[in-house]
Amino acid sequence: MNWKVILGISKTHLLSRIKQSSVAALGVTFGIGTFITLGSFMTGLNGLLDGLILDRTPHIHIYNEIEPSETQPIALADRFANSFNVVTSVKPKKSQVRIHNALALLNHLQQKREVRGAIPQVQAQVFFLAGSLQLNGIAHGVDVMEEVRLFNLDEYIVEGNPEDLAKNDNGIILGAGVAKKMSLKVGDRVQLSSVKGGLFPLKIVGLYQSGLADIDNVQSYVNLTTAQRILGEGKNFISDINVKLFDMEKAPLMATQIGNQFDLTAVDVKTANAQFETGTDIRNLITYAVSVTLLIVAGFGIYNILNMMIYEKMNDIAILKATGFSGKDVKMIFISQALLIGCIGGALGLLVGYGLSTAISYIPFETEALPTIKTFPVNNDPSFYIIGIIFALIATFFAGYLPASKAQRIDPVDIIRGQ
Amino acid sequence: MNKSDSYVLEARKINKYFREPVLYHVLKDISFGIKKGEFVSIMGKSGCGKSTLLYILSTMDTDYEGELMLNGVKISGKSNKELSAIRNEQIGFVFQFHYLLAEFTVLENVMLPAKKLGRKSLHEIREDALNKLELLDIKNLADKLASRISGGEKQRVAIARALINEPAIIMGDEPTGNLDSKNAENVFDILKQLSVDKGMSLLIVTHDLDFAEKTDRIIEMTDGRIHGISE
Numbered sequence: 001m002n003w004k005v006i007l008g009i010s011k012t013h014l015l016s017r018i019k020q021s022s023v024a025a026l027g028v029t030f031g032i033g034t035f036i037t038l039g040s041f042m043t044g045l046n047g048l049l050d051g052l053i054l055d056r057t058p059h060i061h062i063y064n065e066i067e068p069s070e071t072q073p074i075a076l077a078d079r080f081a082n083s084f085n086v087v088t089s090v091k092p093k094k095s096q097v098r099i100h101n102a103l104a105l106l107n108h109l110q111q112k113r114e115v116r117g118a119i120p121q122v123q124a125q126v127f128f129l130a131g132s133l134q135l136n137g138i139a140h141g142v143d144v145m146e147e148v149r150l151f152n153l154d155e156y157i158v159e160g161n162p163e164d165l166a167k168n169d170n171g172i173i174l175g176a177g178v179a180k181k182m183s184l185k186v187g188d189r190v191q192l193s194s195v196k197g198g199l200f201p202l203k204i205v206g207l208y209q210s211g212l213a214d215i216d217n218v219q220s221y222v223n224l225t226t227a228q229r230i231l232g233e234g235k236n237f238i239s240d241i242n243v244k245l246f247d248m249e250k251a252p253l254m255a256t257q258i259g260n261q262f263d264l265t266a267v268d269v270k271t272a273n274a275q276f277e278t279g280t281d282i283r284n285l286i287t288y289a290v291s292v293t294l295l296i297v298a299g300f301g302i303y304n305i306l307n308m309m310i311y312e313k314m315n316d317i318a319i320l321k322a323t324g325f326s327g328k329d330v331k332m333i334f335i336s337q338a339l340l341i342g343c344i345g346g347a348l349g350l351l352v353g354y355g356l357s358t359a360i361s362y363i364p365f366e367t368e369a370l371p372t373i374k375t376f377p378v379n380n381d382p383s384f385y386i387i388g389i390i391f392a393l394i395a396t397f398f399a400g401y402l403p404a405s406k407a408q409r410i411d412p413v414d415i416i417r418g419q
Numbered sequence: 420m421n422k423s424d425s426y427v428l429e430a431r432k433i434n435k436y437f438r439e440p441v442l443y444h445v446l447k448d449i450s451f452g453i454k455k456g457e458f459v460s461i462m463g464k465s466g467c468g469k470s471t472l473l474y475i476l477s478t479m480d481t482d483y484e485g486e487l488m489l490n491g492v493k494i495s496g497k498s499n500k501e502l503s504a505i506r507n508e509q510i511g512f513v514f515q516f517h518y519l520l521a522e523f524t525v526l527e528n529v530m531l532p533a534k535k536l537g538r539k540s541l542h543e544i545r546e547d548a549l550n551k552l553e554l555l556d557i558k559n560l561a562d563k564l565a566s567r568i569s570g571g572e573k574q575r576v577a578i579a580r581a582l583i584n585e586p587a588i589i590m591g592d593e594p595t596g597n598l599d600s601k602n603a604e605n606v607f608d609i610l611k612q613l614s615v616d617k618g619m620s621l622l623i624v625t626h627d628l629d630f631a632e633k634t635d636r637i638i639e640m641t642d643g644r645i646h647g648i649s650e
């Protein structure tokens with residue numbers, strides 16, 4: 001087959017109907033452009049929301065839950081084995097909230113291949129005191145630089161630096177809500193009192209804002225040792241271990257293993273945020289449904305225009321066949337026209353999609369809930385561009401295929417007689 | 420040498436029926452041959468089947484009975500693809516109405532069958548096409564759009580296109596049918612010159628007795644049958 005001749009003919013056909021050809025190409029442009037824009041924007045938003053919850057949620061959270069034991073002592077006594085025992089008013093034993101032998105467990109976890117990091121936390125119930133005001137709160141004793149590395153803590157520190165806390169054993173990063181209620185700012189001092197009574201004056205080195213008011217009104221971060229001091233405990237007192245894996249999908253299995261092996265409570269991220277993935281899936285579904293609809297509409301546009309073109313071009317088809325072009329040549333002439341429309345429209349669509357999503361990424365988007373986000377999030381994933389152009393070519397091919405096959409079957413004698 | 424070997428084109432007992440709207444036997448036992456360099460015309464009343472015969476001879480219509488030979492080779496029953504190639508290389512066709520691709524220039528129209536054949540370089544094809552246009556005295560129109568020239572000019576462009584691949588035979592269905600007598604004479608002179616100078620075989624359907632009488636042979640048809648051949 002002589003492609004140069006065939007492409008030459010289809011080019012002339014397209015150019016001589018530049019208006020219709022452009023409309024057809026613009027249909028494709030619109031479809032692809034919207035697909036890319038919508039895809040980039042929606043998944044950008046998804047990523048943001050995912051990040052909001054998942055980035056700072058440990059993949060596995062290990063702690064020692066205070067709960068009544070499931071088997072009561074009477075169950076162990078042989079004498080009552082065959083009787084029906086009722087124990088009322090079961091209360092949990094006063095046990096320690098610490099994780100037993102936590103340092104060894106940490107070591108064990110850090111050595112696992114799947115684990116990106118396992119870091120200790122000490123949670124301490126405290127009162128914040130400033131002047132006569134007294135507020136309930138929680139001091140998280142953390143290894144702040146590790147929290148930054150694994151859970152992006154720095155993204156939620158709106159004033160001050162995590163390094164300042166790491167350097168200062170008497171420093172504290174205070175929840176923005178707490179600071180506001182107590183009219184405190186970075187550099188001020190705040191007193192913490194533990195449940196047991198001691199008073200601990202700390203210097204505010206930063207403010208923390210998660211975007212969730214409930215958290216910001218009680219949360220604060222101190223160094224691990226500070227929290228242990230507040231609780232009056234030693235270096236090996238650890239209340240929680242947060243684990244981040246390389247692959248989040250492995251979390252449920254590992255959580256169960258850890259829970260069973262060490263007799264601790266281990267909650268994985270999937271169980272903790274089950275409703276979350278559903279939202280992501282639905283948003284993705286909507287993106288694809290809308291884009292595919294647009295592309296199909298564009299496909300019908302091309303189908304329509306080529307169909308019309310073939311009726312207009314009956315004479316040309318008859319002449320081409322009479323002068324020795326085969327049915328297949330004629331078919332290729334029209335399919336190549338469809339594909340040219342698809343290529344040009346699709347390429348423009350890529351540009352439009354890129355332009356629009358770039359434009360969106362500059363639109364200001366400031367919300368109390370997301371302190372570090374200043375503009376709309378856009379995910380410039382190249383796969384949208386690849387899917388877009390492939391879909392454009394496939395859709396235009398099929399839109400062109402039917403009219404082109406019709407052209408292939410046209411009998412030149414019928415047309416010539418018709419004159 | 421057998422007589423039929425010297426024929427460029429030969430029809431053997433061609434019969435054709437139209438089935439719609441009613442069964443109609445339009446061509447009945449048509450047999451004749453055209454020798455190399457011969458200029459033959461077909462005459463007959465309107466509706467006697469001349470165009471129908473020409474469509475069969477030009478291989479565009481394959482729905483017939485009988486045999487069609489081109490240069491001694493049977494071409495009846497060949498596939499559409501093969502027939503396309505035969506039309507492209509061996510048969511030049513000139514229609515009654517000037518069938519040109521309106522959006523292409525005169526030169527491009529003439530070049531197209533040669534480009535399809537793909538035997539020569541683009542440059543050579545261009546040269547050939549310009550030569551044919553010159554032969555027909557319309558070289559000056561080469562770069563005009565085919566839709567922007569007169570009827571007589573279009574007819575000559577169509578002849579130039581039919582000539583481009585140096586076919587074995589040129590067929591025309593009333594190629595002078597809608598030209599004034601002066602232009603018709605002009606086209607006849609060109610065709611005559613081709614047959615005399617270039618030894619080209621020609622088969623032309625015409626209603627014009629003056630035209631026909633100047634050709635080598637007239638095939639007369641009535642009601643789908645050849646009823647006489649006058650030299």
Ligand SMILES: Nc1ncnc2c1ncn2[C@@H]1O[C@H](COP(=O)(O)OP(=O)(O)OP(=O)(O)O)[C@@H](O)[C@H]1O
Nearest residue numbers: 437439440443445464465466467468469470471472
């Ligand atoms: N597609 C068709 N279906 C049925 N009958 C047809 C068809 N085409 C032509 N005919 C009939 O076949 C006969 C021959 O038609 P044809 O066009 O060959 O005549 P012609 O000799 O070329 O006439 P004219 O000199 O007017 O061009 C006519 O009677 C016509 O009505």
Ligand SMILES: [Mg+2]
Nearest residue numbers: 469470471592
């Ligand atoms: Mg006719």
